[in-house]
Amino acid sequence: MEGSSSEEGEDVNWTFYRDREEWADLKPVPQDDGPHPVVAIAYSEKFRDVFDYFRGVLKVHELSERALDLTRDAVELNPGNYTVWQYRRQILKHLDKDLKEEMAFVAEMISAFPKNYQVWHHRQVLVSWLNDASDELQLTAKMLALDAKNYHAWQHRQWAIRTFNLFQNELEFIEKLLNDDIRNNSAWNQRYFVINQTTEFAPEVIEKEIAYVLSKIKIATKNESSWNYLRGIVLHSESGLRKPSVIDFCDELYNSGNRSACLLSYLVDAALEQAEYGVVKENSLLSIDKALELCDNLANEFDVCRRGYWNYISGCLRVHMN
Amino acid sequence: MANLVKDVTINDSHPKTLLLKRHVEYIAAYGNNKEDFEYCMTEYLRMSGMYWGLTAMELMGHLHYMDKAQVIEFISQCIDSSGGISSSIGHDPHLLYTLSAVQILCLLDAVSVLPVDKVTEYVASLQKPDGSFTGDKWGEVDTRFSFCAVACLSLLGRLDAIDVDKAVEFVVSCHNFDGGFGSQPGSESHAGLIYCCVGLLSITGRLHLIDGDLLGWWLSERQLPSGGLNGRPEKLPDVCYSWWVLASLAMLGRLHWVHKQSLERFVLACQDTELGGFSDRPGDIPDPFHTLFGLAALSLLGNGELGKVNPTYCMPQHVIDRLKLRPQVLSV
Numbered sequence: 001m002e003g004s005s006s007e008e009g010e011d012v013n014w015t016f017y018r019d020r021e022e023w024a025d026l027k028p029v030p031q032d033d034g035p036h037p038v039v040a041i042a043y044s045e046k047f048r049d050v051f052d053y054f055r056g057v058l059k060v061h062e063l064s065e066r067a068l069d070l071t072r073d074a075v076e077l078n079p080g081n082y083t084v085w086q087y088r089r090q091i092l093k094h095l096d097k098d099l100k101e102e103m104a105f106v107a108e109m110i111s112a113f114p115k116n117y118q119v120w121h122h123r124q125v126l127v128s129w130l131n132d133a134s135d136e137l138q139l140t141a142k143m144l145a146l147d148a149k150n151y152h153a154w155q156h157r158q159w160a161i162r163t164f165n166l167f168q169n170e171l172e173f174i175e176k177l178l179n180d181d182i183r184n185n186s187a188w189n190q191r192y193f194v195i196n197q198t199t200e201f202a203p204e205v206i207e208k209e210i211a212y213v214l215s216k217i218k219i220a221t222k223n224e225s226s227w228n229y230l231r232g233i234v235l236h237s238e239s240g241l242r243k244p245s246v247i248d249f250c251d252e253l254y255n256s257g258n259r260s261a262c263l264l265s266y267l268v269d270a271a272l273e274q275a276e277y278g279v280v281k282e283n284s285l286l287s288i289d290k291a292l293e294l295c296d297n298l299a300n301e302f303d304v305c306r307r308g309y310w311n312y313i314s315g316c317l318r319v320h321m322n
Numbered sequence: 323m324a325n326l327v328k329d330v331t332i333n334d335s336h337p338k339t340l341l342l343k344r345h346v347e348y349i350a351a352y353g354n355n356k357e358d359f360e361y362c363m364t365e366y367l368r369m370s371g372m373y374w375g376l377t378a379m380e381l382m383g384h385l386h387y388m389d390k391a392q393v394i395e396f397i398s399q400c401i402d403s404s405g406g407i408s409s410s411i412g413h414d415p416h417l418l419y420t421l422s423a424v425q426i427l428c429l430l431d432a433v434s435v436l437p438v439d440k441v442t443e444y445v446a447s448l449q450k451p452d453g454s455f456t457g458d459k460w461g462e463v464d465t466r467f468s469f470c471a472v473a474c475l476s477l478l479g480r481l482d483a484i485d486v487d488k489a490v491e492f493v494v495s496c497h498n499f500d501g502g503f504g505s506q507p508g509s510e511s512h513a514g515l516i517y518c519c520v521g522l523l524s525i526t527g528r529l530h531l532i533d534g535d536l537l538g539w540w541l542s543e544r545q546l547p548s549g550g551l552n553g554r555p556e557k558l559p560d561v562c563y564s565w566w567v568l569a570s571l572a573m574l575g576r577l578h579w580v581h582k583q584s585l586e587r588f589v590l591a592c593q594d595t596e597l598g599g600f601s602d603r604p605g606d607i608p609d610p611f612h613t614l615f616g617l618a619a620l621s622l623l624g625n626g627e628l629g630k631v632n633p634t635y636c637m638p639q640h641v642i643d644r645l646k647l648r649p650q651v652l653s654v
Contacts, residue, residue, distance in 0.1 A: 029412075031365070055412055081366045083414045086460055121462045149554065151505070151512065158508055185555040189510040192499055196508070224543060224555050232499030265539075305549075305581040306542050312579070312654060 028052035201236035336591035348598030405440030453488030469518035501536035549584025565615035
């Protein structure tokens with residue numbers, strides 16, 4: 001579950017809202033715990049106090065500076081509470097606050113709670129209001145440096161890039177990430193995203209991408225992500241999986257003794273494609289017999305836990321024998 | 323380069339059999355312990371928490387332990403004038419909790435307490451011109467919400483209130499080159515979101531729009547040597563992803579593409595022998611969320627001690643049968 005806060009209560013300088021003179025006029029609203037009888041709740045005094053007053057301002061719909069401060073305490077205690085965030089935005093609008101300040105605050109919150117949906121959504125709303133995404137690449141790069149697969153960060157980055165046309169240096173950024181971790185599936189996905197949205201899959205782009213991904217496969221031949229990317233790219237070429245340069249690469253890898261399940265499964269799928277759509281360039285590796293042998297190897301030796309799948313594919317191949 | 327696999331190790335100290343009684347006690351006690359810091363921290367998702375707990379109890383045959391009247395009373399207090407339902411009293415309505423509430427009321431056969439027309443109107447109001455759905459009126463778009471909307475309306479028998487073709491079109495636009503689906507067009511494939519997208523296509527009878535072999539293969543690739551399933555390449559296995567992957571494969575008619583025995587062993591190893599409940603991975607702290615998905619995964623794997631679960635709705639099959647729903651399931 002996302003959005004848990006740190007244990008609270010260590011702050012010796014904290015004054016409860018109930019003890020603050022400037023809040024004396026507001027009636028706090030205690031939590032209604034729903035279906036079970038209300039019992040004395042022993043969880044943090046601070047938490048209860050803040051949310052009692054939050055419910056209080058919500059009830060009288062107070063849109064003030066002090067209510068804004070209160071929502072800050074509330075989201076810091078529980079950033080997953082979407083109602084507090086929404087109310088905070090209402091106050092920001094109503095008071096016509098300096099949104100740059102709020103951007104700094106939400107950046108802090110993102111650092112503290114990088115996998116929380118609400119903090120990222122708040123950021124997106126602010127960027128839209130400001131119509132300025134100049135800090136978004138840097139912010140997301142910082143978060144991805146801490147966790148290269150943070151789905152929220154990637155989603156926000158894609159949104160900013162697409163909305164504000166920030167594609168320019170993105171391939172460079174991705175190459176850096178892939179140099180750090182060749183198995184970063186998010187980075188491979190981002191590569192596809194950028195090409196799909198910019199140059200698209202013109203023949204020369206396909207060639208360039210194939211050369212790039214093959215060079216990465218050579219380094220890690222069992223890397224599912226790069227093989228999937230290769231498949232994604234060759235499907236844009238006329239010869240599909242049977243693309244001669246790729247089959248030659250596989251042939252060489254296979255003959256060097258490599259038996260990566262990714263390599264074998266690529267060859268099996270290419271053989272199946274050949275059986276269905278015809279030969280592009282003769283290669284004995286793509287015969288039905290060879291493919292059946294590879295399925296057998298996969299089911300019994302290299303990828304035993306997916307035996308059910310390989311048996312199914314064998315059945316598909318056999319259909320083409322008749 | 324070495325191929326180090328990110329995975330966990332399961333050994334003899336981990337449980338091997340289903341500790342049913344412990345889980346019943348765990349769920350029954352969960353809502354009572356309001357002194358718990360975690361309980362109050364999760365108020366913003368209370369409605370989903372109740373769906374996880376109640377569904378788990380029903381799969382274990384112990385729904386009668388729960389106070390149905392109080393649950394129904396709580397839900398009725400969470401219905402907003404817009405027709406949307408909130409996570410808890412005094413919170414804003416949201417599609418996630420609207421679906422949870424509808425699922426609970428279907429489970430309890432108490433949908434009549436809902437203003438069905440208003441709820442339908444609320445859900446329909448969240449559809450955008452491109453067919454996508456936002457989670458609430460403030461605008462976050464995600465394929466999770468597409469599933470929530472379609473699941474919710476189908477349970478209420480009101481799918482006619484939205485543009486189903488457009489909803490399907492949006493989900494298909496999130497289909498990736500590797501066969502999977504993400505949260506938005508271009509977003510990385512992710513098992514949880516694949517479950518949502520496949521689930522939507524199952525409910526709407528459009529599973530033929532996807533390449534079941536390609537997606538089934540990607541999903542079966544999620545199985546790690548420990549037997550557990552991860553949600554994306556190079557991530558650790560997790561009980562909740564085990565459910566999402568398995569349920570998606572079940573809808574695609576390809577459940578047998580994973581190794582069932584080792585997956586079952588992984589899920590059983592995630593039980594907490596002392597507290598009861600399931601955690602994400604062996605040895606971690608249990609919670610109701612992973613408890614439901616652990617039990618649901620075991621049910622799909624054919625565990626005879628548990629009631630049968632429906633893979634599309636993650637609800638007891640007998641409830642789906644009572645509602646006369648027939649979500650599409652492929653066969654190969």
